[in-house]
Amino acid sequence: MVVILVGLTIIxxxxxxxxxxxxxxxxxxxxxxxxxxxxxxxxxxxxxxHFSVPGGLFFHRGHTWTNLLFSxxxxxxxxxxxxxxxxxxxxxxxxxxxxxxxxxxxxxxxxQGGRTATLxxxxxxxxxxxxxxxxKNPALLRRDPYTRGWFVALRPTGLAANLSxxxxxxxxxxxxxxxxxxxxxxLSDMLRVEQHALVGLxxxxxxxxxxxxxxxxxxxxxxRFQKEFLGA
Numbered sequence: 001m002v003v004i005l006v007g008l009t010i011i012x013x014x015x016x017x018x019x020x021x022x023x024x025x026x027x028x029x030x031x032x033x034x035x036x037x038x039x040x041x042x043x044x045x046x047x048x049x050h051f052s053v054p055g056g057l058f059f060h061r062g063h064t065w066t067n068l069l070f071s072x073x074x075x076x077x078x079x080x081x082x083x084x085x086x087x088x089x090x091x092x093x094x095x096x097x098x099x100x101x102x103x104x105x106x107x108x109x110x111x112q113g114g115r116t117a118t119l120x121x122x123x124x125x126x127x128x129x130x131x132x133x134x135x136k137n138p139a140l141l142r143r144d145p146y147t148r149g150w151f152v153a154l155r156p157t158g159l160a161a162n163l164s165x166x167x168x169x170x171x172x173x174x175x176x177x178x179x180x181x182x183x184x185x186x187l188s189d190m191l192r193v194e195q196h197a198l199v200g201l202x203x204x205x206x207x208x209x210x211x212x213x214x215x216x217x218x219x220x221x222x223x224r225f226q227k228e229f230l231g232a
Contacts, residue, residue, distance in 0.1 A: 048177045052080040054146055058166035059175065060122035062104070062231045065146070066166060069153070073129075076122055077150040078108075078141065081179060082229075086112060087212025089138040094152055099127045101154065103162050104231065108151055110138075112215065115222055120231050123162035125154030179229070186228060187213075190221050 053059070058066040063082040067075045083089075091111040101107040107121040130152050134140050141149040156162065167175045214225060 048173070048180050051084065051176060051180070052146070053172050053176055055169060057146065057172075058122070058163060058168045059172045060103075060120065060166055061175075062120035062122070063179075063229065064108075064119055064122045064151075066122045066163075067146075067150075072155075073153050074123065074125065074156050074159075075150045075153050078110075078119060078145055080145055081176065083141055083145045083149075084211050085183075085214045085225075086110065086117065087142075087215040088112065089141055092135055092138050092141070092151075094130045094135060095127050097127050097130060101125060101127065103158070103165070115219065117222075117226055117230065122166060123154065123156055124158040125156040127152050128155045129153035182228070186225070190217065190224075 056067070058068075059079060060066070063079045065077055065079050067077075069075060089110055089112055093109040093111070095101060095107050101121040101124065103123045104120050106118045108119040110117045110119065131150050134149060134151070143149070214222065217225070
């Protein structure tokens with residue numbers, strides 16, 4: 001009888017150990033399939049055709065744009081790609097009239113809750129007008145980034161040189177396709193290590209929101225996005 005009890009005890013202990021090991025293995029393997037499943041939902045929405053790129057505008061690698069005016073001045077703003085990903089905006093800080101801005105240097109700050117995104121100027125110039133309406137109502141950027149949502153008007157000081165580094169027309173579309181591909185990889189890598197980033201992304205119909213996607217990532221991912229896509 002004692003031998004039987006000892007044998008049963010050993011079998012029970014081995015079984016429990018195997019169950020524990022199996023559960024640990026399943027937890028270790030869980031992130032990859034989960035990330036793949038979420039990317040399967042994201043990919044249909046993360047396509048170039050879902051982002052607006054108007055003809056005639058010049059696009060900067062930091063996702064700002066330039067529009068040439070008949071007066072010789074230029075208007076600048078943020079592109080549809082970035083404003084969609086950022087989501088809601090609580091405050092926008094614009095440079096004052098008379099300020100000098102340099103291509104590639106910080107010139108606009110967007111605040112969302114307790115964190116900010118710094119945008120780079122698409123060209124050199126002196127600020128000759130600011131969009132006071134946008135400062136009062138940041139939601140204009142979400143509704144109309146290419147017209148009523150402009151940032152400032154500049155009196156350009158290096159127009160020819162600056163334009164040579166911007167994208168327009170077919171080049172802008174090709175660049176956008178590359179940016180969308182980079183974003184897909186960025187999000188895939190992020191989801192593999194940030195499982196809680198899924199919170200708030202899924203819609204009622206089971207799809208995934210693209211608009212405001214960055215609202216749901218943590219601080220480190222927010223900083224990484226700025227470094228990789230905004231040149232911060």
